[in-house]
Amino acid sequence: MTADTHAAPVTPVLSATGLTKRYGSVVAMQDADFELLPGEVLAVIGDNGAGKSTLIKALSGVLIPDAGQIRVGSTPVTFRSARDAQSHGIETVFQDLALTPALDIAANLFMGRELRRSGLLGSVLRMTDKPAMRRRSQEFFDEMAIRVKSVAQPVESLSGGQRQGVAVARAVAFGRRVIIMDEPTAALGVRESDTVIELIKRIRSRGIPVVLISHDMPHVFEVADRVHVHRQGRRAAVVRPGVRSMAEVVALMTGALEPTEEERRGIA
Structure with missing residues (x-):
């Protein structure tokens, strides 16, 4: 079957053009482009120091680029904080997970977005509605097939994979448009990594696109629809796992292989 060359172009859910970030004389990101399409898992890969973390921090509102433009859909946006990105439906799961171990799962899920009790208890005394948060947390965990003994148990009692599940569940619960995941399987065992994958x-099956930053090439090839190769502070290529082999993608990442013009432009 040949491709329909007359098909209308798809508007990216999240995109960026010309992003640049300098720290004094050090250029962490230079004219970087990015496109996340609806419903896809886009893996972002690159050697240490390639600038992929800087790119992700800009897309998640953690840092403000010195130049360039970010768009949500077709609308230009300026993120001055992670809250700004969250207000546009973009949630990020960083490597440190940002969980509070002593609190229970439900409290972590609703951290910063706590449900308040009705009436004066909630509006004046600001008392949280723990039963409602635990009920909704359990419903969501059941829906996402995340297995824990109880959403009332403290996070410190969970395994590494279960903690990752809580952080991801929080992002999915509130991420209306995009979920960004930074090395979600790092330091996890094989079984726990498989659970995260x-x-x-399941997130993709819900129609929510995912940006996956990962060094684990087998995981990238298992789950990614496209692979964004970041090199020397900018996008070097975008490839499809079904077209390029794992060895070729690594060669593109290190500069040992030149991308095609379509891959360089991100339209492969």
């Missing part, structure tokens, strides 16, 4: 697939 299956969770990413």
Whole structure:
């Protein structure tokens, strides 16, 4: 079957053009472009120091680029904080997970977005509605097939994979447009990593696109629809796992292989 060359172009859910970030004389990102399409898992890969973390921080509102433009859909936006990105439906799961171990799962899920009790208890005394938060947390965990003994148990009692699941669940619960995941399987065992990969697939099945930053090439090839190769502070290529082999993608990442013009432009 040949491609329909007359098909209307798809508007990216999240995109950026010309992003640049300098720290004094050090250029962390230079004219970087990015496009996340609806419903896809886009893996972002690159060597240490390639600038992929800077790119992700700009897209998630953690840092403000010195130049360039970010768009949500077709609308130009300026993120001055992670809250700004969250207000546009973009949630990020960083490597440190940002969980509070002593609090229970439900409290972590609703952290910063706590449900208040009705009436004066909630509006004046600001008392949280713990039963409602636990009920809704359990419903969401059941929906996402995340298995824990109880949403009332403290996060410190969970395994590494379960903690990752809580952080991802929080992002999915409030991320209306995009979920960004920074090395979600780092430091996890094989079984726990497989659980996270299956969770990413379930997120995609819900129609929510995922940006996956990962060094684990087998995981990238298992779950990614496209792969954004970042090199020397900018996008070097965008490739499809079904077209390029794992060895070729690594060669593109290190500069040992030149991308095609279509891959360089991100339209492969």
